[in-house]
Amino acid sequence: MGPATQQRRRTRARRTATSKPRPTADDDGDVRCEACGSGDDADELLLCDGCDRGVHIFCLRPILPRVPAGDWFCPSCTTSPKSGTVIQTKMPKQFPLIQTKIVDFFKIQRGPAAAAEPTEGKKRKRRALVVSKKRSRKLLPFTPSEDPARRLTQMASLATALTATGAVFSNDLTYVPGMAPRSANSAALEAGGMQVLPREDVETLSLCKRMMERGEWPPLLVVFDPVEGFTVEADRCIKDLTIITEYVGDVDYLRNREHDDGDSMMTLLSAAPPSKSLVVCPDKRSNIARYINGINNHTPEGRKKQNLKCVRYAVDGQCRVLLVANRDISNGERLYYDYNGSEHEYPTHHFV
Structure with a gap:
């Protein structure tokens, strides 16, 4: 992670x-x-x-x-x-809040294919995911905003950020010729082994994907801050253990990116041997995960602000990266996860 x-x-x-050499008053x-x-x-x-x-x-x-x-x-x-x-320190040009443009931008399903899941099946599935003492660690699907107009606003905010940063929307890992092939993404190569996402949690992740395909969007807003740049805020209360998003983008070998100056690369596979290690590169194709803040994650007093955890799982034999709420998140609260993960490559104790 x-x-x-x-x-x-x-x-x-x-x-x-x-x-040019810089004059300085210091002797050294x-x-x-x-x-x-x-x-x-x-x-x-x-x-x-x-x-x-x-x-x-x-x-x-x-x-x-x-x-x-x-x-x-x-x-x-x-x-x-x-x-x-x-x-860019000024507010970026806002994506048009026009339903047809937003639907086309995110390739939302139209017509009968966009209909909600059968009521009975949907109710049974959601009852199975209710948090209880016996099953307290199961992941939860996000709960979309009920107002369709609000969901359009949420989608438009992400479209604004993607357009301003020159990226296109993708909600899946992408495999581009010249980078790592899909066959390279094998969780069996993870040094020390990778935890397997339980079957029921895989179903929850799939449910989240299907909801987004038909326009039932996560309750998140991408906002532009002249100090922090693009950041993400909760647009309604989000429960602990809710799947926020999957971290996606182009998959490449780490060895190809050793001198890459991008600040959004994410570990996908820490392989043995290291030559097979993979990273996710969201600079050209990405989703909202790219704009969730991972570095300004401490208060001036040194307290952690993280309300998300970043976890790598094996799903059907492949590596996937999920951002999951690690506590209840209030409406309007900004989202943060630990940029260090478990590797502690970059010191973040002074990042405020």
Whole structure:
């Protein structure tokens, strides 16, 4: 679980070959962070390729999970024509709140195929998933908002984020020529073994997929924050153990992504041997999981804000990644999971 463990360490305060030496009052030439004034944590101190000032990756808003490999410009220089780079800090263009456009964007089933499941079968299935002391750890399907207009608003918020980030919607793992083939996704290769998703929980996951296909959407809103970027909020109360979403995107070998600067890669398979390890890359095809925050996950007092857990399961012999509520979530509450997972590759104790 958790994002992909990169096979490289962060570099010291990075400086490109064209960067000019920065004058400093310190005898040892150390660069200090413009935000906090400290020269500590040099491995996480960036140098702007525009003005040569330094700033910690965890002092930036939104925070960066790692030192980028390419050119980087500080917030001040991103508004300057000299940098040639602009970071979006204004509200993105909203996707049209028009039913036909939204239905087409997400390929929602139309007509008889979009009809709800038979009433009897649906009631029997939901009764079987009621939480009780005897079966307290079974996963629950999400409960869609009852108002169809509200569901359209929720879908439009995700369409806005996908459009702004240049991605298309996908609710499944995708296998693209030139990356890892579907046959490479074998849970049997997991080092130490992978937990198997119980049959009843597999049925619950399938139910969630079917509901989304007919437009019964999870009660989630993607909102744009000028500090954190795109984030996700609960649009109604969500119970503990509810399946929030599956983490999806293109599947690739970790070895192909060792120098990838993307900040959304997720571990899919930690294989033995490591050459067969896989990651999920949601930069081109993704769902709402891409916008759930995994790094600003502590309060200024150091308390954890996580209300989701990120777990890898074996489903029909393949690896899958689920985000599941680990407590009751209030309406309007932002969703967070631990970017570290179990691998502790990126320190998040100072991420607020």
